[in-house]
Amino acid sequence: MAKAQRLRLNMLELNGTPVAATICLDYHDIVYLYNSGYDPKFSWLSVGLISKAMCIQDSIRRGKKRFDFLKGGEQYKYHLGGHEIPLYACSLSLEQ
Numbered sequence: 001m002a003k004a005q006r007l008r009l010n011m012l013e014l015n016g017t018p019v020a021a022t023i024c025l026d027y028h029d030i031v032y033l034y035n036s037g038y039d040p041k042f043s044w045l046s047v048g049l050i051s052k053a054m055c056i057q058d059s060i061r062r063g064k065k066r067f068d069f070l071k072g073g074e075q076y077k078y079h080l081g082g083h084e085i086p087l088y089a090c091s092l093s094l095e096q
Contacts, residue, residue, distance in 0.1 A: 001025065010058070012051040014042065020051035029065035031055075049076050056080065 001007035006027065012020040020038035024031050033055065038048035056067050069077040071087070 008055075010051065010055050012038075012047055012054065014045070014047070019045075020047040022051050022055045024055060024059075026064070029063075030068055031059040031064050031066070032068045032070055034070070049079065052076060052080060 002009075006025055008022075008024040008026060008031075010022045010024065011018050018039070019042040020036070022036040023034045025034050026032075033052065036048065036052060038051065059067050069080075069082045
């Protein structure tokens with residue numbers, strides 16, 4: 001994925017110390033936030049939220065049309081402007 005330039009690992013550092021990271025997947029005009037994490041010692045600085053906001057900012061700068069947080073109802077997604085899109089499952093079977 002990295003070789004095909006579809007994987008992006010973003011690291012937020014504070015005074016040279018990694019404090020948060022995001023892993024995103026690029027596909028055409030969409031960026032998918034696959035996973036993220038932060039050092040809880042720096043949670044008082046909202047480093048997790050900041051790292052995601054910077055990831056969105058980078059996506060805009062690169063001309064991406066959509067940023068997809070993928071599934072899950074975590075509050076940060078709504079704080080950053082995300083909204084739910086209904087997903088449906090359909091299964092078909094052939095009766096013999």
